[in-house]
Amino acid sequence: AQTVTQSQPExxxxxxxxxxxxxxxxxxxxxxxxxxxxxxxxxxxxxxIRQEAYKQQNATENRFSVNFQKAAKSFSLKISDSQxxxxxxxxxxxxxxxxxLIWGAGTKLIIKP
Amino acid sequence: xxxxxxxxxxxxMGMTNKKSLKCEQHLGHNAMYWYKQSAKKPLExxxxxxxxxxxxxxxxxxxxxxxxxxxxxxxxxxHTLQPEDSALYLCASSQDTGGLTDTxxxxxxxxxxxx
Numbered sequence: 271a272q273t274v275t276q277s278q279p280e281x282x283x284x285x286x287x288x289x290x291x292x293x294x295x296x297x298x299x300x301x302x303x304x305x306x307x308x309x310x311x312x313x314x315x316x317x318x319i320r321q322e323a324y325k326q327q328n329a330t331e332n333r334f335s336v337n338f339q340k341a342a343k344s345f346s347l348k349i350s351d352s353q354x355x356x357x358x359x360x361x362x363x364x365x366x367x368x369x370x371l372i373w374g375a376g377t378k379l380i381i382k383p
Numbered sequence: 384x385x386x387x388x389x390x391x392x393x394x395x396m397g398m399t400n401k402k403s404l405k406c407e408q409h410l411g412h413n414a415m416y417w418y419k420q421s422a423k424k425p426l427e428x429x430x431x432x433x434x435x436x437x438x439x440x441x442x443x444x445x446x447x448x449x450x451x452x453x454x455x456x457x458x459x460x461x462h463t464l465q466p467e468d469s470a471l472y473l474c475a476s477s478q479d480t481g482g483l484t485d486t487x488x489x490x491x492x493x494x495x496x497x498x
Contacts, residue, residue, distance in 0.1 A: 274425070315473060315489035361426070369480050370439065371487065373425040
C-alpha cells in the first residue's frame with residue numbers, strides 16, 4: 271500500500287526564520303511524483319513544489335526547496351526567510367500507481383511576527 | 384485564483400434536504416476531481432472524471448451523486464446526508480489523468496454543514 275506520513279501536526283516559527291516540514295512515504299513504484307501543497311486560511315489549495323523521483327536534484331521554487339532522500343523515502347520541505355503569508359496548512363502528497371494523489375494529514379505552520 | 388471556482392462557498396443543510404455543489408474550471412483541463420477534507424484527516428478522493436467519464440468512485444455512499452456534463456463543469460448532488468458528512472469539499476482539475484505530470488489545481492472549496 272502507498273502511504274504518506276506527516277509527523278508534525280503543528281509548527282510555529284518566528285518571521286524570517288527557516289523551517290523544515292517533514293514527510294515520509296512508502297511506495298513500491300520506481301518512478302513517481304511528490305508534491306507539497308499549501309492551504310492558507312482562505313482554503314485555496316495551492317501547489318508549492320513538486321519533485322520527480324527519477325531526478326536526483328532537489329527541486330527549488332524561490333524560498334521553497336525540498337530535501338528528497340529516495341532511499342529513505344523522505345521528502346521534507348524547507349522554507350527560508352519565512353513570511354507571515356506562509357502561515358497555512360501544508361500537505362505532502364504522492365502520485366500513486368493509478369495516478370491519484372495519496373495525501374498526508376497535513377502540518378499546520380504558524381509564522382509569528 | 385480564478386482557474387477553478389466552486390459555489391456555494393458555504394452550505395448548511397438538513398438531513399432531508401437536497402442540494403448540489405458546483406465546480407467550474409477555466410483551464411482547459413480534461414480531468415476533474417471531488418475530494419472530501421475532514422479535520423485532521425488526509426484528503427479523501429471521492430470521484431474522478433476524465434473527458435466527462437467517471438473513472439474512479441472510491442466507495443462513496445450513494446447519497447453523494449456526481450455529474451459531469453462537460454469537461455469544464457462538475458457537480459456533486461447531495462441528498463439525505465448525515466452529520467458526519469460535514470466537511471470541506473474540494474474540487475480539482477488537471478490536464479489529464481493518464482500521466483505522471485498532471486498537476487492538480489484546486490478550487491476554494493465548499494464548507495458543508497449537515498444539521
